[in-house]
Amino acid sequence: MPYRILIVDDNPNNSIALKLLISEYINAEVVEAHSGERALKILCEQPVDLILLDVQMGKMDGFEVASYIKKNNKTKDVPIVFLTAAYISEEFKKRGFEIGAVDYITKPIDEYQLINRINVYLKLIEKERNLNILLENKIKEQTKELFMQTEALRRQARELKKAKEEAVAANDAKIMFLANITHELRTPINILLSSTQLIKQYLSTSDSIDKVKLKKQIDIQTQNCYRLLRLVNNLIDITKIDSCNFKLVYIKCNIVEVVEEITMSVVEYVKAKGISIIFDTDVEEKFIVCDLDAIERIILNLLSNAVKFTPKGGMVFVNIKDFQNYVRIIVKDTGIGIQEDMLESIFERFKQVDNLLTRKSEGSGIGLSLVKALVEMHGGKIKVISKYQCGSEFIVDLPVGNIDCSEKCSSFDNSSIQNESNVIKKINIEFSDIYF
Numbered sequence: 240m241p242y243r244i245l246i247v248d249d250n251p252n253n254s255i256a257l258k259l260l261i262s263e264y265i266n267a268e269v270v271e272a273h274s275g276e277r278a279l280k281i282l283c284e285q286p287v288d289l290i291l292l293d294v295q296m297g298k299m300d301g302f303e304v305a306s307y308i309k310k311n312n313k314t315k316d317v318p319i320v321f322l323t324a325a326y327i328s329e330e331f332k333k334r335g336f337e338i339g340a341v342d343y344i345t346k347p348i349d350e351y352q353l354i355n356r357i358n359v360y361l362k363l364i365e366k367e368r369n370l371n372i373l374l375e376n377k378i379k380e381q382t383k384e385l386f387m388q389t390e391a392l393r394r395q396a397r398e399l400k401k402a403k404e405e406a407v408a409a410n411d412a413k414i415m416f417l418a419n420i421t422h423e424l425r426t427p428i429n430i431l432l433s434s435t436q437l438i439k440q441y442l443s444t445s446d447s448i449d450k451v452k453l454k455k456q457i458d459i460q461t462q463n464c465y466r467l468l469r470l471v472n473n474l475i476d477i478t479k480i481d482s483c484n485f486k487l488v489y490i491k492c493n494i495v496e497v498v499e500e501i502t503m504s505v506v507e508y509v510k511a512k513g514i515s516i517i518f519d520t521d522v523e524e525k526f527i528v529c530d531l532d533a534i535e536r537i538i539l540n541l542l543s544n545a546v547k548f549t550p551k552g553g554m555v556f557v558n559i560k561d562f563q564n565y566v567r568i569i570v571k572d573t574g575i576g577i578q579e580d581m582l583e584s585i586f587e588r589f590k591q592v593d594n595l596l597t598r599k600s601e602g603s604g605i606g607l608s609l610v611k612a613l614v615e616m617h618g619g620k621i622k623v624i625s626k627y628q629c630g631s632e633f634i635v636d637l638p639v640g641n642i643d644c645s646e647k648c649s650s651f652d653n654s655s656i657q658n659e660s661n662v663i664k665k666i667n668i669e670f671s672d673i674y675f
């Protein structure tokens with residue numbers, strides 16, 4: 240940016256001569272003012288880098304003009320060089336410097352000396368300008384850095400707050416879990432104990448044992464042992480999944496056949512509770528890569544929940560839909576449904592819709608979190624649609640997987656599902672907290 244020099248002299252001849260001299264040697268814009276008032280006006284309107292100010296002027300002399308300039312915040316830092324032919328005594332020089340001039344040059348002026356001095360002032364001005372730019376940039380940088388630090392601190396504070404909230408929530412969940420587990424463990428153990436005492440009583444009071452009564456007690460004991468086993472199995476599996484020690488064994492299988500077999504195997508149990516079950520499918524055959532045990536756990540768990548939360552006379556539907564890259568398995572019931580505010584947390588571990596003390600059905604609340612983990616380990620998704628008092632629909636999407644990789648995936652041999660005692664045991668375990 241070129242410099243702007245203001246010459247203030249009430250004698251136009253002097254001012255023109257000075258302007259010509261400056262223009263010859265210095266690359267600067269020269270502005271003239273032929274009175275003090277005019278000079279002050281120009282200074283208000285445009286920025287000026289250096290003022291060459293005559294002392295002896297008509298209405299307002301140079302000293303007065305300089306005082307105004309120094310009083311004005313906008314102009315106080317513009318360097319003033321006094322030029323004078325009349326006020327040459329030391330007393331005037333002293334006054335000029337006291338007002339704040341950077342120089343006091345008396346006439347006749349040595350032209351080269353004047354040009355040299357103006358150049359020195361302009362260089363100083365340039366240095367100051369650069370320094371200002373440097374300072375401004377530094378301040379900008381520091382402000383930016385400070386802003387970033389503040390932002391980082393704010394982020395940290397937010398993260399800390401979130402971590403704290405999560406820790407509190409995790410702790411609450413743990414407390415809830417312990418309450419549930421204790422209840423879940425205590426109930427079947429108490430039943431087992433009372434049943435044993437009853438058998439003891441039968442034995443001590445009569446010589447011949449009533450076989451019907453005895454069988455009933457043994458059935459009760461068996462069911463409660465299955466309940467304990469289910470709980471322990473779920474706990475072991477959840478722990479294994481958490482520590483990444485739960486390994487899936489993938490095989491290629493016809494998922495339609497697998498789901499149908501599982502559904503058919505629970506028909507008698509479902510009927511015994513006065514509920515109808517209907518299986519329907521889009522396709523007869525759909526091969527996917529999956530872990531058979533995990534699929535059994537998923538379907539049996541969803542079926543046992545559907546039966547558990549559906550009153551007598553209700554219906555359970557199992558549907559399969561084929562979507563090229565994935566298969567959709569739907570387990571739907573006409574049961575009690577789930578309240579809207581609980582739908583989001585239904586798959587969270589240890590969440591139970593029913594309050595522990597008031598609930599009508601048994602359960603630890605880990606079943607669905609295990610189901611979700613198993614579905615996700617297959618690369619699938621699970622969601623629930625439910626309306627309170629109108630039933631629930633659990634939708635599982637399982638990807639087909641790499642069915643061409645035949646080395647890794649042995650073909651499905653449905654003997655594991657058809658092994659009756661194996662299936663009955665699994666159903667007994669999964670359905671153990673349903674009372675028929």
Ligand code: ADP
Binds near residue numbers: 544548585592608
């Ligand atoms: P659990 O392991 O005790 O069976 P789940 O994790 O399977 O528990 O289910 C958690 C809760 O979700 C159940 O206690 C129940 O309140 C609700 N729930 C699950 N399935 C259904 C369903 N089909 N109908 C109504 N409520 C259900």
